[in-house]
Amino acid sequence: MSIAARRQAAAPWLLVGPALLLFVGVVLVPIAMTVLLSFHRWGQFTGIEPVFVLDNWIEVAEDPYFSEMFLRTFRISVIVTAAAVLLGAPEAYVLHRMRSPWKGIFLLIVLGPLLISVVARTLGWALLFGGETALVNLALLRLGVISEPLRFMFTETGVIIALTHVLVPFMVLSVWAALQRIDPRVDDAAVSLGASRVTVLWRIVLPQAVPGILGGAIIVFALAASAFATPAIIGGRRLKVASTLAYDEFLNTLNWPLGAAVAVLLLIALAAIIIGANRIVERRFAQVFE
């Protein structure tokens, strides 16, 4: 190989080098270290022992306490995803149909909350749910929807409501992007063939928005399952999910290896679900949308 050719072959590596080093340094190495950590032993008095044992994994697998946490995380994520679809998809369609000045204004209103820290937004919900005023309960009581105050703080309901609010913009964005790609003439074609407005929405628009809905669902599910701030504030110590569980093992119990096992399990479960879902979506829609 000539020097010029060798230099040419090296060029791509030199160009991606810095980004690759950063990725390896701040993503791959910590993950590898966490995985390794999950196989170490921890003792009340001995601290972390750098040995290779399966103790933590066996504990996570056998103790029903952990399976309850993971099941709860999964349940919350599924419900939040479903709620985000039900709220976000129609919201995106309404936005899509709006006329020019309003479209931009309302898109900003929908996406605006993303500019505010999740912690601030969740604390807002905490004020609405609990505290002295408990505005949500007050409103529901006054409206006659409920006869007794509901418990929102430290319950799954509260976490689900707050998480849905935090994550709905991602669904709106994803569905909106899918709707933008639709040729507006396709609606006209369906109408000219005798379809009513409802039929167009159900048979023409919705099926074309499905890839956007599924894409948004994957994003929302992943963010809900790995969310920390919202379950930590609304759920607190009483209602733990996988991420707050790992946090507690690390920082309260100081059992780092067990926390690492929980974190790694969450990562693996999420990756498996997302890759699996993506596979199904791709296989189902490869023929239709490219």
Added chain:
Amino acid sequence: MSALTLEGLSKRFGSHSAVDGVDLSVAEGEFVSLLGPSGCGKTTTLQMIAGFVEPSAGRILLGGTDLAGVSPSRRGLGIVFQSYALFPHMTVAENVAFGLEMRRVGRSERDRRVRETLALVGLSGFEHRFPRRMSGGQQQRVALARALVIEPSVLLLDEPLSNLDAKLREEMQIELRQIQRRLGTTTVLVTHDQGEAMALSDRVVVMNAGRVEQIAPPHEAYERPATAFVASFLGKTNLLRGMVERRAEGSVFTVGGSDVATVEAPPGPCVAVVRPERIALTAPEEGLRGTVAARVFQGSHWMLHIDTQAGPVLVIRQNTGGAVPGEGEAVGLVWAEADMALRSEVAA
């Protein structure tokens, strides 16, 4: 009775008049083209017929019934869009069947009609394909089948061939014409392509700036353009400013001081419209004198750009194998009275 009638149809967007008093009557089974440059109002006219745009004034009659207030889904028109607008999530058969489904046609009859219509457009065997997996020409045929299967009272075609390459476009023109003849469907085509309009239609409606310039069979519009716009829009043409002079032996049309053709017309300044293929080349000292500025070979014919005293003139010579003057050569141009349209210029 005419199948489709437009009466004083107008559309204003603010102060801008997109369509201005269009009158048109399309006979049963006729193929009519709305032809004009972009922004001439032809597409807006089609959109008003389809019902997607509300007219500002005028009436649209379909088989004698006023369409005002009739929703586009109840007009029963077949529409082929420029972008095809196929349903990307449905197979070819599902696309074509959609209109029949909306009409609650039974499954067995629906299947039969989908099959027949796909055979008509030459797409048998493509039933289970998705549109994205088909070429532009095939998608075009699906769109046509989808519009035809509902047996529309009028078929509306909005620039249906403009996304196809030249060779395919020609094939589709012939096929479209054959299908239309066979079914006898009243058809309105919108196009900016004068060749397409002339190849397909029984009559062309030449539009400019929202107004109708001429409604005539293609041959007539080409040979006897009603306005200078029609003359320049339909095919290549030469506009020559000259004089009709009365002589002892009769009237003669002169351009730049040279006699070109004997005519029967009142004397005075005139504009002559002459098609480039009707101009004959003669000896350099006869007729309108000029020199060949450029000679372009086009296979079946030569195009000669000739500089004359009256400005540049385009001449088309059939490639019959004979000699053609080269660039820089002096030539004379003559043509017969029958080959030009003369309009006297008022106060020129």
